[in-house]
Amino acid sequence: QVQLQQWGAGLLKPSETLSLTCAVYGGSFSGYYWTWVHQPPGKGLEWIGEINHIENTNYNPSLKSRVTMSVDTSKNQFSLRLTSVTAADTAVYHCARGRGADAFDVWGQGTVVTVS
Amino acid sequence: EIVMTQSPATLSVSPGERATLSCRASQSVSSNVAWYQQKPGQAPRLLIYGAATRATGIPARFSGGGSGTEFTLTISSLQSEDFAVYYCQHYNTWPRRITFGQGTRLEIE
Numbered sequence: 001q002v003q004l005q006q007w008g009a010g011l012l013k014p015s016e017t018l019s020l021t022c023a024v025y026g027g028s029f030s031g032y033y034w035t036w037v038h039q040p041p042g043k044g045l046e047w048i049g050e051i052n053h054i055e056n057t058n059y060n061p062s063l064k065s066r067v068t069m070s071v072d073t074s075k076n077q078f079s080l081r082l083t084s085v086t087a088a089d090t091a092v093y094h095c096a097r098g099r100g101a102d103a104f105d106v107w108g109q110g111t112v113v114t115v116s
Numbered sequence: 117e118i119v120m121t122q123s124p125a126t127l128s129v130s131p132g133e134r135a136t137l138s139c140r141a142s143q144s145v146s147s148n149v150a151w152y153q154q155k156p157g158q159a160p161r162l163l164i165y166g167a168a169t170r171a172t173g174i175p176a177r178f179s180g181g182g183s184g185t186e187f188t189l190t191i192s193s194l195q196s197e198d199f200a201v202y203y204c205q206h207y208n209t210w211p212r213r214i215t216f217g218q219g220t221r222l223e224i225e
Contacts, residue, residue, distance in 0.1 A: 035214075037160075044203065044216055044217070044218045044219045045152075045160065045203055045205075045216040045219075046216065047214035047215070047216070050212075058212035060214075094159055094160070096159075099162070099165060099171075101207060101209045102148065102150060102165045102166060102207050103150035103162050103165040103171070103205065103207065104150075104152075104160070104162060105162045105171060105172070107159035107160060107161075108159065109159060110158075110159055
């Protein structure tokens with residue numbers, strides 16, 4: 001059974017860089033796209049972007065200038081960096097597995113990130 | 117950019133009754149729609165993909181329908197554990213775009 005476990009700094013100051021990592025346990029790392037989604041307090045979900053094991057990436061155009069994703073295949077981990085954060089980036093950040101090109105079937109537990 | 121609009125924002129239904137949630141796309145998206153359930157403090161849970169295919173382990177009381185611009189999620193007989201927020205999601209392969217609706221809160225009447 002595939003599980004995702006994520007971690008990273010939960011409190012940032014404006015202009016700092018958000019950095020989160022998600023580890024994949026119990027399943028294959030290759031053959032999937034690995035995704036980040038965020039959810040501002042009390043609001044809906046927004047796709048940030050995705051990466052596969054050979055580091056092909058797709059980013060949300062609205063965040064593309066500030067986003068970098070990477071993978072560490074030796075550890076079955078993928079990471080998110082979001083630069084120049086503002087209060088608007090305060091959210092719960094979720095990592096997830098892309099089922100194919102369509103939906104996300106396995107999710108991490110979520111990380112609360114506050115920019116203040 | 118395709119916008120997914122969900123209605124209603126809040127739906128009040130009694131346990132045992134049927135609930136129908138709607139999602140409208142701003143332009144045709146074929147059957148490229150998924151549905152998720154999210155409970156407070158939890159990650160979303162995939163229910164439906166390809167507009168009508170239930171994900172692994174999802175009970176048969178959940179069904180999805182529609183194509184083009186109009187989609188529905190129906191829960192045939194509401195159980196207490198079904199009261200949650202539901203999101204639709206569009207996916208496009210190229211250019212790669214993922215967009216979510218704003219959510220429908222399903223609450224106990």
